[in-house]
Amino acid sequence: MRWARNLVTALLLCGAAGCATTVGSDPRDPLEGFNRAMFSFNDGFDQAIGKPISTGYRDLVPDPVRGWVRNFFSNLYDLWTGVNNLIQGKPADAVTDWARFAFNSTLGVFGINDVATSMGLEKHDEDFGQTLGRWGMDDGAYLVWPLYGPSSMRDSLGLIPDAYADLVLRHKPGGVAAAAWTLRSVSRRADLLDASRILEEAALDKYVFLRDAYLQRRRSQVYDGNPPRAARETPRAETEESAPPVPAAAPAPPAASVAPTVEAAPAAQEPAPKHAAPAAFEAAARMLEAPAAPAASGG
Amino acid sequence: MPRAFARIAAAVAAMAILAAGSARAQSPAEPTPPDVLVKNVTLEVVDILQKDKEIQEGSNAGRKKVIALIETKVLPHFNFEAMTASAVGRNWAKASTEQRSRLNDEFKTLLVRTYSSALAAYSNQKFDFRPLRAKPTDTDVTVNVRVLQSGAQPVTIDYDMEKRPSGWKVWDVRVAGVSLVANYRTEFDTQVRDNGIDGLIKTLQSKNRSLEQPAATASTAGAKK
Numbered sequence: 001m002r003w004a005r006n007l008v009t010a011l012l013l014c015g016a017a018g019c020a021t022t023v024g025s026d027p028r029d030p031l032e033g034f035n036r037a038m039f040s041f042n043d044g045f046d047q048a049i050g051k052p053i054s055t056g057y058r059d060l061v062p063d064p065v066r067g068w069v070r071n072f073f074s075n076l077y078d079l080w081t082g083v084n085n086l087i088q089g090k091p092a093d094a095v096t097d098w099a100r101f102a103f104n105s106t107l108g109v110f111g112i113n114d115v116a117t118s119m120g121l122e123k124h125d126e127d128f129g130q131t132l133g134r135w136g137m138d139d140g141a142y143l144v145w146p147l148y149g150p151s152s153m154r155d156s157l158g159l160i161p162d163a164y165a166d167l168v169l170r171h172k173p174g175g176v177a178a179a180a181w182t183l184r185s186v187s188r189r190a191d192l193l194d195a196s197r198i199l200e201e202a203a204l205d206k207y208v209f210l211r212d213a214y215l216q217r218r219r220s221q222v223y224d225g226n227p228p229r230a231a232r233e234t235p236r237a238e239t240e241e242s243a244p245p246v247p248a249a250a251p252a253p254p255a256a257s258v259a260p261t262v263e264a265a266p267a268a269q270e271p272a273p274k275h276a277a278p279a280a281f282e283a284a285a286r287m288l289e290a291p292a293a294p295a296a297s298g299g
Numbered sequence: 300m301p302r303a304f305a306r307i308a309a310a311v312a313a314m315a316i317l318a319a320g321s322a323r324a325q326s327p328a329e330p331t332p333p334d335v336l337v338k339n340v341t342l343e344v345v346d347i348l349q350k351d352k353e354i355q356e357g358s359n360a361g362r363k364k365v366i367a368l369i370e371t372k373v374l375p376h377f378n379f380e381a382m383t384a385s386a387v388g389r390n391w392a393k394a395s396t397e398q399r400s401r402l403n404d405e406f407k408t409l410l411v412r413t414y415s416s417a418l419a420a421y422s423n424q425k426f427d428f429r430p431l432r433a434k435p436t437d438t439d440v441t442v443n444v445r446v447l448q449s450g451a452q453p454v455t456i457d458y459d460m461e462k463r464p465s466g467w468k469v470w471d472v473r474v475a476g477v478s479l480v481a482n483y484r485t486e487f488d489t490q491v492r493d494n495g496i497d498g499l500i501k502t503l504q505s506k507n508r509s510l511e512q513p514a515a516t517a518s519t520a521g522a523k524k
Contacts, residue, residue: 026485067449074451114449125452194420201510202413204486204502212485213477220476225455227476 028215029142038144039207045147046189046196054190066187068112073168073184074123075104075111080165084126088134096121125221129158133222142211150214330466334431336376337442337458341426344372348421357419365415373414378461378468379407385471386483387499390491398496405503410479412510424448438462 029035058066082097100116100123108115117123132154133139140153151159163169168184171177203209219227331339347368348354353361383403384391394402429443439461445453459471471480490499 070451071449117447117449123452194416198413198416198420201416202409204483204490204506208486208489209482212482216477216481217475220473225476 028139029211031141031143035142035144035211036207038146039210041146042144042149043206050189051193051196054186054193057186058190058193066190069183069187070191071104071108071114072111073187074114075101075108076167078104078123079167080162081124081126083165084128084131085124088126088131093124097124127155127158128161129155129218130222132158133218139215139218142215150210152215152218155218330462332431333440333458333460333462333467334428334442336467337444337460338428340372340376341428341444344368344418345421345426347372348418349423354419362415362419365418366411369411369414369418374407374411376467376469378463378470379403381461381468381470382406382410382480385480387487387491388484390488390496394496398500401500402496402503405500405507406483408507409503409510412507427453 026032061069078097078101082094082101085091085097086094100121101111103116103119103121104111104114107113114123129152137154139155143151143153143156145151145156148159168180169177171180199206199209330336348365351361351364354364355361380403383399383406386406387394387402391399425447427445427447429445431440431442433440439459442458442460444456444458446456447453454475455473457473457476458469459473460467460469471478473479487499490502494502
């Protein structure tokens with residue numbers, strides 16, 4: 001665990017000192033240089049080891065047996081899902097999660113059958129990163145971990161309690177834990193074989209596509225599938241080039257929505273007027289990401 | 300617990316609606332409501348997927364059939380112009396009419412291809428068509444569908460739809476909270492910044508062309524499974 005903490009510290013310092021090479025200019029991804037290196041390392045590892053093993057697993061192990069494996073690990077995790085739901089202030093969901101565990105562990109024979117779902121007890125998807133998000137913590141910088149893959153500063157912090165509460169990792173003796181962890185990893189990767197093939201086909205730049213999908217997905221998860229609509233101020237077919245509707249996008253106090261516009265306007269007059277739109281666009285984007293900042297300066 | 304029964308009842312009802320669906324869709328005055336439209340099209344497509352031997356085998360001919368299926372059954376309900384414009388974002392205004400139509404064609408080819416891969420991966424999952432939460436006067440709604448799977452949280456599919464003179468049209472699809480349109484926006488933006496709009500068109504073209512080649516080998520490899 002200590003090396004992980006040191007790495008985080010190193011990364012934080014690195015980000016502050018600006019030592020990371022920036023490839024793009026995405027404000028959500030200041031560590032893009034490092035992240036891309038990790039991404040290609042992970043991709044190479046997956047092509048050489050992860051994908052072949054999980055393809056073999058999928059082809060050799062019959063469908064129902066793979067279902068048992070998936071359900072078994074999924075069932076163990078429901079306990080922690082319940083804890084997260086409870087501390088996110090959703091006790092009813094927490095009770096559902098624990099009832100799922102109770103039914104699946106008994107009637108479902110150690111969790112290998114998901115009988116709870118057919119009883120109407122729906123599975124939830126929670127982890128500590130989502131809990132921190134629910135409590136109001138922003139994603140922070142996007143971060144790709146070696147072998148683990150896409151994460152963010154916030155979600156990396158969440159991984160610590162997640163790992164601590166992981167019944168598989170905690171299992172003694174360690175040999176059994178390692179075997180179970182491997183089986184779980186293979187099972188999870190096998191379930192993603194179709195998705196990763198689609199990703200290969202769909203993406204122009206796999207790194208960017210995966211990063212954006214990850215950040216969108218996490219945002220959706222934090223809000224349990226119903227993120228605020230404000231994020232969808234997309235320019236439509238007929239919309240001409242103009243600043244996106246800033247007031248509509250952020251229903252913040254009026255002072256907050258005026259401030260960036262005023263700032264952007266004089267800046268735009270010095271260079272060519274072409275810059276007006278991107279500047280306003282960026283101002284709007286920044287406001288969406290940190291609505292608290294202009295609100296604080298306004299009040 | 301009664302939710303499970305409600306779901307079964309909904310599935311049975313959905314089948315009945317499907318049977319009557321094609322006749323109902325013709326009614327002249329009011330277009331088919333968005334949620335009914337999504338349900339009809341989904342069930343119709345899934346029904347064909349399940350019955351067709353070639354598609355089940357994942358052969359090359361099967362893949363072609365899936366693409367044809369999407370083009371005839373699904374695409375008419377999409378406002379592709381709006382999707383492309385939204386994905387291209389602020390650069391759309393700088394594109395000429397010709398560039399726009401080429402962007403539109405290439406993006407469509409890419410999405411149809413991706414979508415056909417997703418459909419090819421379909422294996423009898425059940426759907427849960429959520430009731431529409433919208434006023435009858437609304438012209439911009441989101442239709443929620445959930446794909447149910449054992450041992451995992453349901454995957455949500457949200458269709459953002461807009462009422463047009465020709466009926467309700469989809470202008471964005473969000474799978475598990477990930478918007479297709481928004482996900483392409485950063486990629487497109489970078490391409491345009493580095494190589495201009497023609498550069499983006501070229502990248503899309505070569506992407507589409509590269510998918511034509513390995514698709515043949517990939518789907519035959521999948522078939523031997």
